[in-house]
Amino acid sequence: MPESVFKQPVCDDLDVHTENIVFSIFKVNSYCYCIFSKNINMSIGTRIKEARSEKGLSQKALADAVGMRQPTLSALESGKTQSTSLIATFAAKLGVNALWLETGKGPKYLDRPNIEPAPDIQGQVPVISWVTAGKWAEVIDIYQPGIADEWLPCIKKHSNRTFALRVKGLSMFDPTGKHSYSDGDIIFVDPEKEAINGSRIVVRLEDSKEATFKQLVIEGDKKYLMALNPSWPNRIIEINGNATICGVVIGKWTDE
Known part of the structure; x- marks a missing residue:
C-alpha cells in the first residue's frame, strides 16, 4: 500500500530502493508521479x-x-x-x-504490556531466626547446615553476609508512612551497610537473646530505637552502648 503519492510536471521514470523505503517515479502525460512504500523486502x-x-x-x-x-x-x-x-x-x-x-509484515511493535520486566536477581539470601540474627556476627560459615531452611532471591545489591527475617508483630506497621512492615513480611538485612539516621535496623539489646527490628534515630550524640507504629507503647527507647546493630534493612518481600 503506497504511503504517499505526489506529482511534478517533469521527470524520468525511476525506481529507487533504500533500506526502509521504496519509491517509484513515473511519467503520465505531462506529470511525474512518485509513489512511496515501505520496503518489506529488507533483510x-x-x-x-x-x-x-x-x-x-x-x-x-x-x-x-x-x-x-x-x-x-x-x-x-x-x-x-x-x-x-x-x-x-x-x-x-x-x-x-x-x-x-x-x-517485515505487521506492526513493528505489539501492544505494550502494563508491567515491566522483573529486576535481575542479585543472589540468594538465607531466611534465619531472630535468635540467629542476634548472633549473626559470630557465624563464620553462613552456608553450614542448620543456619537456614529457606533461601530467597534478592533483587537488591548486597554483601555476601546478607540475611532475611520474617517480621513478627506490628511494631513497625505504619499505614500512613513511607515505610511500613506487616506481620509476616520478609525483610532483607545487610550487616555491611552503614546505619545512619532513619535507617531501619535489626539490633540486639544486651539483655535479650533475640534481635529486634526498629528505626534508628540519631540526635546529636544520642541514639534511639523507634517503632514506626504510631500507636505502639514505649515507642522510643534510648540506646547507650547496650545495643549491637546486626544489619540495615535494604528491602522487603511481601507474600500474597
Whole structure:
C-alpha cells in the first residue's frame, strides 16, 4: 500500500530502493508521479540492526543477550547470513514483533504490556531466626547446615553476609508512612551497610537473646530505637552502648 503519492510536471521514470523505503517515479502525460512504500523486502539482518540501534545496544551486547557470537550477528546484519533460528529470542530482547522481524509484515511493535520486566536477581539470601540474627556476627560459615531452611532471591545489591527475617508483630506497621512492615513480611538485612539516621535496623539489646527490628534515630550524640507504629507503647527507647546493630534493612518481600 503506497504511503504517499505526489506529482511534478517533469521527470524520468525511476525506481529507487533504500533500506526502509521504496519509491517509484513515473511519467503520465505531462506529470511525474512518485509513489512511496515501505520496503518489506529488507533483510532480517537489516531489521535486527534497526531495532538494535533504536534500543541503543551495541552489536556485542545484543549478541551476548541472545547467546550468539558477535561475528555471527555481524554476518546476519550485513546480509551475509539470511536467516536465524533465534527470531523469537531476538524479538523478545529487542521488544519488537517477531512477525515483523522475520518477514517485515505487521506492526513493528505489539501492544505494550502494563508491567515491566522483573529486576535481575542479585543472589540468594538465607531466611534465619531472630535468635540467629542476634548472633549473626559470630557465624563464620553462613552456608553450614542448620543456619537456614529457606533461601530467597534478592533483587537488591548486597554483601555476601546478607540475611532475611520474617517480621513478627506490628511494631513497625505504619499505614500512613513511607515505610511500613506487616506481620509476616520478609525483610532483607545487610550487616555491611552503614546505619545512619532513619535507617531501619535489626539490633540486639544486651539483655535479650533475640534481635529486634526498629528505626534508628540519631540526635546529636544520642541514639534511639523507634517503632514506626504510631500507636505502639514505649515507642522510643534510648540506646547507650547496650545495643549491637546486626544489619540495615535494604528491602522487603511481601507474600500474597
